[in-house]
Amino acid sequence: STSSLLDSIERRTRLSQKAYNSDCLPVLRLLAEFVQMLPASESHHHAQPGGLWIHMLEVADAALAFRAGLELPRGVGTEDRKRLEHRCTYMVFIGALLHDVGKPVADLRVTVFPDDPRLGKPWAALAGPMEVGQYYRVEFAPKDEREYQLHQRLPAILAQRFVPEHTIKWLGDEPQLLGELFKYLSSEDAPQSFLPDIVRQADAASVKRNLASGPRTRFATAKVVPLIERLMQGLRRMLAQGGLLPLNKPGAVGWVYDGAVWFVCARLADEIRDYLAQHESAEGIPSAAKNDRIFDEFQDYGACESNPDGSGAVWKIEVELEVGWKSPPLTVLKFPLVKLFGADQSTWPSPIVGSLKVLGSASKAAAANVVVVPAQTSEQGTGAAPQLTQPAAVSNASPG
Structure with missing residues (x-):
């Protein structure tokens, strides 16, 4: 919840209560508004x-956690590092919180309805926040109209709206650190700065966590269907129709074993791509040269299990069936049956009559290449969070 994130952020800053209330809390309140x-x-x-x-809160929390394990700033003595400790921490706090603050201006089209719900007007984000209690509608600018460079520059412009003046002056007592912060917020190159790496790692951690376990709710005005939804819906339909993804026989696309379906990586990607192109559209589906993007998509959303040996989503296996057939080494993705068929085990396909052996590490590059498994004539059986300020009501915000 946001309340637990806020508590964690406060602890990780390691500031006194007075300093936190004076320098951090106003930023959070204004940003929430x-x-x-x-x-x-x-x-x-x-x-x-x-x-x-x-x-924003997740990135700030993760960034502060990463910062705790680093000696900052780099290249200075122990005394200077101790003297600058809280300034470096505050830089991480601000850099992480504001890294995406330009999105409402550059990527979204927000219409506010101050009085008459029939008469809306565009929200000018640069002019200030929406009034609390107003209804508003969120729409998404077409990708070719999104101003990515503006999105990158806006954090530096907006920072002075959120960060207290006395705090900026305090940071300004160390001009190099203040300069590093504003270079980062302006997306300018700062090769010696510690901020980009910390915020990048924290951002990736927040995204990964949300993709794997976050809600799938989207605004009703969202027009783009996530790639993972198209891939999983296509995969489930192909399995339901039967025959499109042969299982449990020599030359099959997948094998059922140990509560999972083990699909040959490149063959699965090619089959899903062809199916979606035939029944929907090929637009937005990675090409065969970018099969690794499909593997990443399955892994990032937790649809398939990661290999504990560090190979990401890719596993390397050999399959041996009791009918006397044995596969060459295969690179596969491992999908838990519950992800594909639901919790009702009566709908699950039967496991193979034979064995499946997990081999050593497998690379994603190798998995992207098609492995042709020679077929035999004999076949196996088929088998709502607390806010710092009251948000304005959201119009047209229902699950996508």
């Missing part, structure tokens, strides 16, 4: 109402 219940994306991570606020 500004982003309201806006999403962080249209169909990717944190696309639900309030997603941008949650993402």
Whole structure:
């Protein structure tokens, strides 16, 4: 919840209560008022109402956790490091919180309805926050109209709206650190700065967490269907229709074993791509040269199990059936049956009559290449979170 994130952020800053209330709390209050219940994306991570606020807090919390394990700033002595400790921590706090603050201006089209619900007007985000209690509608700018460069520059412009003047002056006592912060917020190159790596790692951690276990709610105005939904729906339909993805026989696409279906990587990607192109559209589906993107999509959303040896989503196996057939080494993705067929085990396909052996590590590059398994004539059987300020009501914000 946002309340637990806020508590964690406060602890990780290691500031006194007085300093936190003076320097951090005003930033959080103003930022919550500004982003309201806006999403962080249209169909990717944190696309639900309030997603941008949650993402900002998650990134700040993770960034502060990473910062705790680092000696900052780099290249200075122990005394200077101790003297600058809280300034470096505050830089991480601000850099992480504001990394995506430009999204409401550059990526979204927000219409506010101050009085008459029939008469809306565009929200000018640069002019200030929406009034609390107003209804508003969120729409997403077409991708070719999104101003990504503006999105990158806006954090530096908006920072002075959120960060107290006395705090900026305090940071300004160390001009190099203040300069590093504003270079980062402006997306300028700062090769010696510690901020980009910390915030990048924290951002990736927040995105990964949300994709794997976050809600799938999206704004009703979102037009883009997430790639993972298209892939999983296509895969489930192909399995339901039978025959499109042969299982449990020599030359099959997959084998059922140990509560999972083990699909040959490249063959699965090619079959799903062809199916979606035939029944929907090939638009937005990675090409055969980018099969690894499909593997990543399955892994990032927790649809398939990661290999504990560090090979990501890819496993390497050999299959041996009692009918006397043995596969060559195969690179596969491991999908738990419950992810594909639901919790009712009576709908699950039967496991193979034979064995499946997990081999050594497998690379994603190898998995992207098609492995042709020679077929035999004999066959095996087929088998709502607390906010710092009251957000304005969201109009047209229902699950996508």
